[in-house]
Ligand SMILES: [Zn+2]
C-alpha cells in the first residue's frame with residue numbers, strides 16, 4: 001500500500017520519521033506496516049500510530065492531540081496551514097523541544113539531518129537568523145560554508161521552504 005503524502009514531510013522513511021513495523025496502530029487497531037517514530041502530544045499515552053491515521057487527522061481528533069506544538073512565526077500562517085502541521089503532519093523524533101520552521105508564510109518541508117556541505121547553500125537571511133538566535137557564530141558558519149563534508153550531523157536538522165527553496169537549520173542537541 002502506498003504511504004500517504006505529507007506536504008511538510010515528503011520523505012518520512014528516509015528522514016526516519018516513519019519506520020517499518022509490525023506493531024498495531026493504537027488508533028485504527030490495524031497492522032499497516034509502518035509506525036511513526038515521534039509521539040503525539042496529548043493527555044492520553046499513545047505510542048504507536050500509523051501514518052494513515054496521522055495523515056487523515058483521525059489520531060489527532062480521537063485524542064485531541066498535536067504532532068507539532070511549536071511552529072515558527074505561527075502568527076504569519078493561515079489557520080489551514082497551522083492545522084495541517086499540528087494535526088496531520090508526521091513529526092520528527094527530537095531531543096529538544098520540537099519546532100517546525102517556516103518561510104514565505106508557509107511551513108517548510110522537513111529534510112532530516114543536515115551535513116556541513118549544506119551550508120554552501122545558506123542565504124544571508126538564514127545566516128543572520130542563526131547568528132541572531134545564537135545557534136552559530138558568523139565565524140562558525142563561514143567555516144561550515146567551505147566544508148565538503150557530507151556526513152550527517154546528528155545535532156542539526158534541515159528544512160526547506162516549499163516556495164523559494166530557502167534552506168533553514170535547527171539545532172537539536174541530545
Ligand atoms: Zn492507524
Ligand SMILES: [Zn+2]
Pocket residue numbers: 103104161162163164165166
Ligand atoms: Zn521561502
